[in-house]
Amino acid sequence: MENGNNQMMSVDEPMIICRDMNKWFGEFHVLRNISLEVMPQEVLVIIGPSGSGKSTFIRCINRLEEHQDGQIIVDGIELSHDVQNIADIRRETGMVFQQFNLFPHLTVMDNISLAPMKVRHWARDKAEQRAMELLERVGIPEQAYKYPGQLSGGQQQRVAIARALAMEPKIMLFDEPTSALDPEMIKEVLDVMKELARTYMTMLVVTHEMGFAREVADRIIFMDMGRIVEQGPPENFFNPDIEHHPRTQEFLDQIL
């Protein structure tokens, strides 16, 4: 749990800083005054009911969605309209999607090695070697030359994680990575994520897997109606003896 704080890295600087961030979809106020700091190597799990804005929130961090007010600073770089900054931040953040979003026209190997080659200008040999290492890490090296369409959902999601890791990001964003999977396959993906958490990766995870949250998270954030309602370490969050916000309590009552 306390894995990050006594390591020797630059822990004093937060990896992600959000200050009074607001976002609207048209007239609809999706995110309201989100303020949050994520420390390096921290695993942050975001939970909340559907439509609470949690996905939108993490998508703002790598600028898949644009925030309209407030500040987001990732690894010291402020997200603005500056294209160069956006590119730099995206280079530092990996993202895993609910629907995997693998590139169906490329082999698993090419899916993973494309970005290092095109964005980081690695030689193909190096990129493929790295891709192979990552595939071994997520446990499916034998699938390297297949196309995504030939893999099961769990395998696809593991490839997606490998693809995100290939850019050697400092931050990993997970947007409900297990929601589209069969129950049998959820475990294999969660195992990969747990293994990742053990390597001190900074992770933001939107999930409904409470077991995972309880086991891996350093901190849990509960969001509702575009606001952060409550946050705390998992042992507190899931402790029925501690007093929660009524909305949190209602949510917890329903899922536990």
Place this chain on the structure above:
Amino acid sequence: MADSKDMDLNQSIINYDEEPVRPPPTLEVGLPAWLRQNLFGSPADIVVSILMSILVLVLVVGFFDWAVRTANWFTIINNQRLFMMERFESSMEWRLALTVLLSALLTGFSFAAWGRKLLRMLTMVALATLVLVAVLPSLINATIAQPKSYLTSGNIDIIDRASALRPQKNLAFIAQAGETVSLELARDEVADVETLSNLSGFSDRAANALGNAARNRLDQIELTGLTFDRMVSRELTEALEERTRLAIRTFTRTNDMEASTFDYMGYLGDYFTASDASIAELKAWLKRLDAAVAGLEEPEAAIQAAASAVDDAVANMTAADQMTAEARAALQELTAALQSGQQIEDLGERLILDLSEDLIGQPDQADEDEDLIRPVKWETLFLRDMFVRLLTPQSVIAIYDLGQSPMQVAIRDAETFEVLAGGLVGLAGETVSYVIPRDGWYILSKDAVEGQEGTGILAARGIFPIVERTLSASESQFVRLTDNELEIFGSRPQIDGKDAPIAALIDNQYRGLRDLPTYLVHFIPLFLKQIELLLLPFFITVAWGYVLGRAVAHLLGEQTVFNSNNSRATVLAVAMSPLLILLAYFAFLDGNGALDGLPGIVLKILAAFATALLVQRVEGWLKRANSGEEAEGTITRLLIYGWGVYPFAMYLMASGIGGLSGAAIGSMAGGLLWLLLMYFIGLNFFGGAGYMLLIGGFFLQIAQGYVINIVWENWTAEPISSVLFWIILAIVGVGLGLLGFARRGGIDANAKRIGYLVSCVVFISIFTNTNLVSVGGDGSAATMVAIAMVLWLGWMFFSGTLHWSSNRVIIGLLLLTFLWMQTWTHVDRWSTVYFIIWLAGGALAFKRGEWAQGDKLKWKRDESAPLLYRYPGRTMGALALAWFIVLLIIPSFVLGLEAQGALQASPQDLLPLSDKRLWGGLMLTMQLTILGIGASFPIGLLLALGRRSKLTVVKYTCVVYIETVRGVPLITILFMAVLMVPLIDPTLASVENAVRAWVGITMFSAAYLAENVRGGLQSLDRGQTEAAQAIGLSGWQTTLYILLPQALRAVIPALVGQFISLFKDTSLVFIVGLAEITGIAYRVVAQPEFLQRRQETFLYVAIIYFVFSYIMSYISRRVEATGSGAARAQQL
């Protein structure tokens, strides 16, 4: 199962070990199952199958009947060149041939990379073709006798419709040594009109006129008979109906009514078909009538007498089988009278009416029906014959007295006119024959025997019609129709100072029906000869490309090949051998007939088998090693470059390149060597040493350019013409820089920046209409350099990380060069621009080399590395040496020429520009198609992306363009491009129609392609873009690597559909006066020899369109099934 009483009712384990494995029922596998499932699955299926096979059978039989018996394939064979390239200058023909062979080579290469299984199958087809074309013509000529050729002789004009033809006294023909020419009087052929009418094949015009006249007579006899039938049938039908009614009334009393009714109906039918026996009888009658008629002298009175006699005869007619003697006699007289030409129709009609009245006037004799009807039938036939005879002209045989008089013939030497053989051919079957002593022209003289009048048809063997092909204004080629082996160039023999007449092919000869042997002799050898000339080199080149492709793949990627003792030599030998076969083949073809006959056939077959064997075995000989995959990638990449360059090569070869001289090529070679050298310097030196070499190279190159440019001032009268050459140089430079490193992940940021700088300079130079580098320096040029520097610096500062070291050197060098060049006095603007492009290419090559340094270190000791990289030091040394030699030689070469004054005239162009107004045929179709696709695809792509752009101006420009063009028919666009544009801007009138049509087609097609691509883009999930953004790809990278590949794959069928329709739409340009292959078809059917031969011509054109369309659609299906498409297909 034995313990079943203890069995749990909810769960049971069935012991299936006891069930034996059986084969499926016989009818459930193999052909029977297939037939049942696919053709005879249900009643409806059975009906459809049977109906369809009947339909197919009918169509196929009908088609072959037409193709063999009626069609005139000379329409195609003789116009082949026209179909292929219209009037394209024959001196430049080799360029088109080379383009075709290049496409064959690339096709073979493609098979090596993508379609090895298919190639094996095609090899068999090619093999069969090879054997066929080599063996069949000789076989046919050996086994089937050459048909007789019919020639008229005599001194009587032969009248055919409006023209009168006098048989030629002399006729020039070509014969081969050893052949026998024989002549006799045709007798069987003129025995009767039917045989005469079938006189077809190779004959002269007069003989054809005779055949025509005979055919016309037969046609008219048939027509007159039909007229008679129409006239008489009404009367007879009424009479018979009346009788039938009577009979029915009579037979009502009996029980057999129905049967007798049927009998009457049967009689009724008899009236309209005369049996053979009765026709024969009538013929006999006619002969006797003829004889009688000849003796008549007073027609007028005879008519009267005959008419009354007929009346009497009819009145006396009994119900007997035959006409009375009086009636017969009367009819004879009548016929004679009528023959004098008076009141024919009136009398004929009266005759019939009389007869009918007589019939109708005897209704009481119904019970004697059979007796009544018989004479009616007989008489009708008789009268019909009379009628026909009165209204049809005399027999052709009789008119010209064919086959009656002997003819005088002689075979003469064409030059001396000396009689070589001669004599009388006559009724007794005398034959004149002569064995030809040497190849060449001979003259046949033929005439009636002196002092007599007469016409005869000669049956000749060994004399064939001749095709004259005009090669140029002064030279012609003469070929016999039946074989192409003997070709004679030069002019015809002369008689009395005029060209001797020859029997040229005329279409009429094929109006009759042909039998299969005639067809085989006439068309097959010629056709196969054309295949041999056109397709065989193509086939062999495909095979060569394939073998070469495999060899390249192995050379590039296979370690085993290098490790074994002599395998590289083997690979090279294998790769080269089909080339040798090809060369040998051409050598044989040019071998002046030395390889005709058996040895030639044997050699051709051996060559064919050798090629096929090679293709079959190449995989086995060049064993695939583990690293094969990489080699496949390399060869595929080479192939993509190859096909990418092909359209340009095709166009440039056809159109020519202005200003491409030996010196220009030498200069380009020097440039290429320099680029390679720069690359290797980049590859092999770190930091300062590399930069020093780079600077040195730059200065040497500039020095060379300086020298050359001083000279160039004298001979670049038309600087634009050298544009292509320089652009090619730049493309090659960039391509070279990328070669082998594309797999390392595309262009890196630094190279991009250099490219950015170069394009800044180039575009500003081009678009600013200032004399960029003029004599003694120009302020505006300095301004341009300043702008370029500002743009470059801006880019550098606004972009992220940068390897300053080498970029500084390169950018500095480029700008320095640029400024320095301004001090030159002998450069024009264009050559400066290209010089800069060239230098930038070198800089880029250097950068690529530097970038690949990591790999170099690894490769230096690696025996498996590609050849070029294994010994970088040696390679670089060799390159440097070669470059210095070229660097030193070219300027001195050029200067030397100048000193000799050779450069005062413009240098010899290697590929002079062709006249595009002469483009036509398949060549124009292909140019329009390939260039149209090549240009409209990228434009369509950009339009599609533009339409989805967030930039409103771009978006709506694209929308307006697409919608406007899609709303206008292609033909309107073509008319505008060809007819209206010159009105709007007169300067455009000098642009050739072909180019304007190409622009029109491109504009049109681009709009449709844009919509197709947009459809593909819209079908993509938003998640793809997000994922691409999330891993850091830029907008263009996302489009290029993620969106477009998927979108294009999704719409391959639509895209290829558009390509195919573009291909077919090129036929519309014939409306604006361009003769692509459809236009040629219209011209061919307008030729006098092949007037209205539409079926053959358009069938041929349709086949050509189909073949190319099908290839396109086949390729599209193959492409769909590659990569992720294959994975998807596997899954399903």
